[in-house]
Every structure is written in C-alpha cells, then in structure tokens.
Amino acid sequence: MKFAYYPGCVAKETGRELDMATRWVARALGIELVEFPKFACCGSGFVDEANEVLNVAINARNLAIAEAAGLDLLTICSTCQGMLTLAKLRMNDPVVRAKVDGALRPLGITYRGSSDVTHLLRVLVEKVGLPTIRARVKRPLTGMKVGAFYGCHLLRPADEMAWESPEEPHAFEDLLAVLGAEPVQYRGRVMCCGFPVQFVKPETAGRVAGQQILDAKQHGAHAMATPCPLCHISLDAYQGPAAKLVGQPLDMPIFHLPQVVALAFGATPEEIGLSRHLVPTAPALAKIVARP
Amino acid sequence: MVAGPISVPLEVYRYRPGVDRAPTYQRYTLDAAPHTPLLSLLLRIRAETDPTLSLRYSCRSSICGSCAMRINSRSRLACETPVGPEIERHGRIVVEPMASQPVVRDLVVDQSPFWQRYNAIEPHLKVDPRHPMPEGQPNPMTPAEVERFHDTPRCIACAACYSACPAVAADPAFPGPMALAKLYRFVVDPRDAAHQDRLVRIQTEGLWLCLRCHLCTEACPKNVRPSERIRDLKEMAIAAQGATEHGSRHAVGFKENLRTAGTLHESRLVRQTFGVAGMLGQLPQGLRIWRKKPEVLHRPKPIEGLEELEKIYDALDAQEKEGGR
Numbered sequence: 001m002k003f004a005y006y007p008g009c010v011a012k013e014t015g016r017e018l019d020m021a022t023r024w025v026a027r028a029l030g031i032e033l034v035e036f037p038k039f040a041c042c043g044s045g046f047v048d049e050a051n052e053v054l055n056v057a058i059n060a061r062n063l064a065i066a067e068a069a070g071l072d073l074l075t076i077c078s079t080c081q082g083m084l085t086l087a088k089l090r091m092n093d094p095v096v097r098a099k100v101d102g103a104l105r106p107l108g109i110t111y112r113g114s115s116d117v118t119h120l121l122r123v124l125v126e127k128v129g130l131p132t133i134r135a136r137v138k139r140p141l142t143g144m145k146v147g148a149f150y151g152c153h154l155l156r157p158a159d160e161m162a163w164e165s166p167e168e169p170h171a172f173e174d175l176l177a178v179l180g181a182e183p184v185q186y187r188g189r190v191m192c193c194g195f196p197v198q199f200v201k202p203e204t205a206g207r208v209a210g211q212q213i214l215d216a217k218q219h220g221a222h223a224m225a226t227p228c229p230l231c232h233i234s235l236d237a238y239q240g241p242a243a244k245l246v247g248q249p250l251d252m253p254i255f256h257l258p259q260v261v262a263l264a265f266g267a268t269p270e271e272i273g274l275s276r277h278l279v280p281t282a283p284a285l286a287k288i289v290a291r292p
Numbered sequence: 293m294v295a296g297p298i299s300v301p302l303e304v305y306r307y308r309p310g311v312d313r314a315p316t317y318q319r320y321t322l323d324a325a326p327h328t329p330l331l332s333l334l335l336r337i338r339a340e341t342d343p344t345l346s347l348r349y350s351c352r353s354s355i356c357g358s359c360a361m362r363i364n365s366r367s368r369l370a371c372e373t374p375v376g377p378e379i380e381r382h383g384r385i386v387v388e389p390m391a392s393q394p395v396v397r398d399l400v401v402d403q404s405p406f407w408q409r410y411n412a413i414e415p416h417l418k419v420d421p422r423h424p425m426p427e428g429q430p431n432p433m434t435p436a437e438v439e440r441f442h443d444t445p446r447c448i449a450c451a452a453c454y455s456a457c458p459a460v461a462a463d464p465a466f467p468g469p470m471a472l473a474k475l476y477r478f479v480v481d482p483r484d485a486a487h488q489d490r491l492v493r494i495q496t497e498g499l500w501l502c503l504r505c506h507l508c509t510e511a512c513p514k515n516v517r518p519s520e521r522i523r524d525l526k527e528m529a530i531a532a533q534g535a536t537e538h539g540s541r542h543a544v545g546f547k548e549n550l551r552t553a554g555t556l557h558e559s560r561l562v563r564q565t566f567g568v569a570g571m572l573g574q575l576p577q578g579l580r581i582w583r584k585k586p587e588v589l590h591r592p593k594p595i596e597g598l599e600e601l602e603k604i605y606d607a608l609d610a611q612e613k614e615g616g617r
Contacts, residue, residue, distance in 0.1 A: 009556040013587040037596040040554040045504055046546035049526040049539075054547065057604050103607035107600050156506035157517070166510050167366055168381055187365045192458045192505035199565045200500045200539040202574075207462040208503065237581050276584050 003074035004066035005033035009041045010229035011076055017273025018229050021258035022076050024272055028136060028265050029128055036065050042083035057100045059087030060111040072116040074123060078228035081119040082153025088113055089160055119154055121227045121257055125171045130178045138266035140180025143289035147184040147216035148172035151228030152192055179264035188215035193234040203245060209234045210246035217252055223284035225255040232256055237278050253281040297323040300333060300375045305388040308397050326376025331359050346398035354513055357450030361399050362388040367455035367511045390455035406451050409467045413497055415474035420485030437482050444477040444521060446514040453508035453518050459501050466501040469508035469518035476521040491532035499525055500539020541565045551605050554595030558588055
C-alpha cells in the first residue's frame, strides 16, 4: 500500500509526535508514505473564510501534485481531510473550476480530480482492515477506557464528506476495540473541540473544549484519542485554561489516533513522542492491564 | 409492504420548574410501525395515558417548525423523525427539550433567548427610504439574484440549529446559525439598502464566533446550510471592511502567512491576530506549550515551489480585479 503522505503543517511542527506515530504505524503495517516537499498547507479552514476560491486553488495544486505521481493522498488531520475533500467538490462547480484552472494553467499544473483523499483512520479500518490490525496487536490496551473524538471535518457536512453517519460514527470505536481498549460512548465525541475560535476568543474555545472533555470524563474515559491535531491542540495544549473555564479539574490524557495504534503494536512512549503532550499520558497507560 | 409494529421504549424529559426538584425521565413503551413519526407517539401518550405531557406542535408536516426537540441528543423535528431507525440505532428514544433555552415545562422551552439574539442583528429587509418599493406593484428579482439566496428563504425558524450549536451554548455573544443565515439572505438581497452597514456591524456582533463545526447544517430540516452561509458572510465582511477583528485578522493573517512560506508559521500568526500587546495574554499558556513543543517558536522551512503559490495568489487577485471592473 502506497500513498502520497500529506502530514499537514501541525504534524511537521508542534504536533511532531503525530508524524512520529504515523510513520511508526506505517512501517509496522508496510504502508509506504511518499513525501512531497511541494505540498502546501490546506488553509485549515481559515483561508477558506478569507477567500474560498484561493483555498480551492491551493488545494487543487496539492491534489495535482499527488495526481502527477499517480498516488492517492493520505491525511492525518480531520481538517486537512475536510479541506482537500471540499476542494475536490468545489472543483466540480464550473465557475470555480474556470477561475482555478486559469490560475494553475500558466504554471503547467493540471488538476484532474483523479486522486482520492483518505484519512488514516479510514485507511486503517477499511483498507488495512481490522483483522490485519488485530493480528499485529502485541500489547492490547485492555483496561484503558478511551473516548474517541472525531473532529468535525472528518464527518461534516455529511453529504460532502460522504463517510460515516455524522451522529453515529463507529470506525474509531471499532478500531479501539480491536486494539483491546474499551471505547466510551458519549455525545461529545462528534462535537466541536473549539479550536477555530482559539485565536478569536480563547474563553469561548476553552468552554467548548472543556465541555467535551468533561463529557468523556463523566462517561468513564481514562483518555481521549483524536484523528485531528487541531483537536489535539485544543484538548491537550489548551486543557489547562479549559479546566479553569469549566470550573473543575480535567486531567484527561489526549492521544493522537496513530499513537494508540502504535502503543498496542508495542511502540515505546519515546518512539511516539508521548513526553511532548502537556497533559501526562502515564495515568491512562497505567490502566492497561498487563497480560498474565 | 407495510412493516409490522415494533416496541418503542421512550424516555421523556419531564420537568415543571418551580414545582419539581429536578427533571426526571419518564418511561413509556408503545407499539408502533417503524415509520411512525415520534410526534404521533408523543400525542398518543398525551391522548391515551398522560394528558399533562407538555409539548409544542402544530402542522405535523415539517412546515411550522414547532416540534423541534432533542431526540437521542440530536436537535430535530419530532414530526419528521420516524421511530424505527432510532430504535435500530439506540434501542430506545430519549426525548428532551431543545438546548440553550430555559424549560417552561417538559418539552416546551422559552424561545426568548433565541429571538433576542436573532433580533439583535436585525435580519429583516431594510429599504432605502429615498427609493421606496413601488406601492402596490411587484418588485421583481432576476433568477440570478434569487439564486444568490441559496436555500436561506426555506428556513422555518424551528431553532434546531440554535439548539445544536456549541457556540450558542458557550457564548451569549454569538447570534446563532439561523440569525446569521438570515442576515446573509438580506446582505445579498438586491432590495436591501443596508448591505455595507450589516457587513461592518456583524464583524463585532459575533460573526467570528462561529466554530464552522457544521452541526447546524446537519440539524437543519430544510437544508439551509447555515455554516456555509456564515462562511460566505465572513469573506464578504473582509472584502467590505478588511480584517478588523481577531477572527478576520486570523483568517487574513493565515492567508498571508501561507503565501510567504506555504506552511504555517504559528508564532507569527498569533502576533498577526492579537498584535504584540495582545500576545501578552497568550504568554503564560504559550510558555507552557513551548516547554513541551519548542517548535512553536520555530520559523518553518518554506515549501518547495513556493513561487507557484505566489503566482496562484497573484493570478486570482488579477482575476478578481478584472471581474470587478
């Protein structure tokens, strides 16, 4: 299995642990990740707010890079997944298409729409498959209750993302169960992490993030796990302020999706950068029952 | 073929503020065909079992917008929610009043906060008094003009989007998805005289608090797609007035940031958004993050082929100028 690896900008900088864990899991499963130093940031939804057509053009260029190599894209961020998918859909609008083609053509860039964009979560569950993953598990996460947190743009708008039910998704829970963890069912798992207003009004972002963490906690989660590094920033890096805003301690370890997979496959905390989290992950790891 | 009846366990929120100490969930189990709308079962309970169950409803045809409630946590219309799929997915149906509005009794909420936030941004037609609409005559719009409304005129004011919205729940300064979708409708309405004023005002009246989580778009029974119209308003507000608020400065800063490196330069973006003085407020948490993630202050390596990106920006700018001429 071979993909054009689209790590997104967070995984290249402050979220490097996500990149480390992704590469670890890819190696373990024999997934080849082809890098393209020409990939630009997806705009993270913010460029879309400033200029919709520009956002489509930037991502059409990204897509064209993978197309030229004959590869599908692999994303590790719900927002990158959302923005690249959206660009493909918007390119079906003849007016947008004409504008974007007009900007790309002089550069010798041709967008065809021939490459798929798939998030790692979907690749693991649908392409690698749960039986293969089950066979790779060396250290089941038995005893650890994990609340999956999907990230909006992987699911919504549902008619555009065209994957699981935006209200009742189950891919992440299915994966967690195969890894030996106990998935926690809670409403917050499909809600928003607050990230988009972190730099608009931090109190509002903190209240939204705190609400979801509290919900997971009240449903018994020892940890949460997310396929989106922006959600990770909101839930982990800004958990301190969120706890103050909801008026109670949260102390909720937040894993990146490939970190939980790597842990179950036998990776050490160092290999997947767990020391880089602001909320210590050790209390959650301590819940894992050693095999007799 | 008509499906046979199934057993439908309901857990219905009951509460009389000022009388009951706390809300309770009353259980009822009824037999019904899977396609039966939830509203029909609630009315059956009221008619046959418990006349005190309070709820709001009228047309039973997804037109009046009265029977919005939370059904297994989703804000939607009870008249267009068949019970079968709910039982299939959840094994029961938990029925609760809409969120972010105080409960009057059981499933009935006081909609004042919803309408207050709505009225505050004045999403109604404002005609230029110097050019009044022709009295007693039609004031036709072209099909192209009407197309710009998208589906916003279909809104039935059911408030499902308001109930589903996490920004509404977290911040009283957010007008709500319906209010903003309606505002959009008048910003593109050729008969409206307040376009510019609306776009300037809304930047400080909550536009940038939208989380673009699209929960409103999922909740809307009429496919109004408020989150997409809010995005449109953001772009129009920036075009009308420039980046004046944290939200618009962040969006425009992100766009400029990308042009200079092709990737995100986090600390610079924070500075662009908050200004040097405003960054002080970000400092304590910034330091905590920096201790674990020193890259937060790194200057990222520009992408290869950055000049392509620059040319794309320039080409689209040129197209826009051409089109605007």
